[in-house]
Amino acid sequence: MSKQFGWWFFTCGEQILVIAQGERLPYGDIDDLPLPALEFSRVEQFASYKGEPCLRLELEHPQDLGMGEWVDLRSSMSLLNSQLFNLVGKAQQFALFLKTxxxxxxxxxxxxxxxxxxxxxxxxxxxxxxxRVSPCIIVLISHGSQLLLANHRRHQKQAQPMYTAIAGFVEAGETLEQTVHRETHEETGLKLKNLRYWKSQPWAFPHSLMAAYFAEYADGELKIDRRELADAQWFEANDLPHLPPLGTVARDMIEHWLAQTSL
Structure with a gap:
């Protein structure tokens, strides 16, 4: 089998080439793909998918390769399955590492x-x-039939502001659990109880690893840190705002909580 056979990850900075059919990424022998002349000596295998190599080729410009279109990493989330999306993130983190x-x-x-x-x-x-891998936490806080969701400042200018869970980066010398309590208190003024770990997700923006927790309200009045949040509110389970897209760990947490709450 050719060394240049497998799943092709053509990247350019924060963009990835996706095609219209199948798994949305080019697959096969490089000689069978309708591509212009490229410098294939820079091809690198960085992972595998369904038993086949994942091959990364970083381009200097998002040129027309005769198939598909270039999309940014966030946009690819809605086009690729979760495993391929994580692999795209891995490819882009490798490229960023080599560049920096x-x-x-x-x-x-x-x-x-x-x-x-x-x-x-x-x-x-x-x-x-x-x-570099930057550990961070995300915590979904409930209080009876309500969820605490926040509109982060980076999302406030969207046409339909998105509300999501509280999140933040781990500081030196902290445990993940200490980070959950600190970030929640700093951004909302609240104290938590019944903290429990759920799962993690690699998050290539630009090189994070999200550790997801559920927690319950314990004490305190909602006091928003306006440097971090544009808004934060308690929402009833049957009246939630615009949520993060499917495929994010934040949305997975909300959907999981709703399923458990409806039992």
Whole structure:
């Protein structure tokens, strides 16, 4: 079998090429795809999907490849299944890592790619760098038949403002559970009880790993940190606002809570 056979991830910065049929990503031998001349010496296998290689090729410009269209990572969420979406995120995080680690952060010397793992090595001082992963938490807070949902400032200018769960990054020296309590209190003034971990999701914006929790209201009055949130309210289960898109862990949490609440 050709070394250039598999699932093709043509990327350009935050964009990915998707096609109209099948799994929405090109698949097959490179010689059978209707492509113009490209520099295929830069093709890299970075994962596998359904037992076949995932092949990444980063382009300098989102050029016309004779098939499909270029979409950004967020838009691809609605076009790809969750596994492929995560693989697209992985491909883009690899590209970002290679772009931002060309020089050593310790001595400034040029770094070279390690050929047995995804890492960059400084031949001058020996420092080795790996792709950055930024842990963060997201927590869905309930109080009886109500959910606490927030409109984050980055979403406030949307035509239909989106409301979602409370989220934030883990600080140095914190456990995930400490982060949940701190972020909730900082952004809403509330205290929590019955905190329970649910699941995680890689989130390539640009290199996060989301740890999802459910929790219940314990005490406090809602006091919004306007630096982080445009709004936060308690919503009844049968009267929810515009929610995050399907495929996000936030939406999965809300749908799971609704299913459990309706029992």
């Amino acid at each position: 680690h060309q020089f050593c952060g310790c001595c400034g010397h040029a770094m070279t790619r390690v050929d047995w793992e995804l890492a960059m090595l400084c031949s001058a001082c020996g420092f080795r760098a790996y792709p």
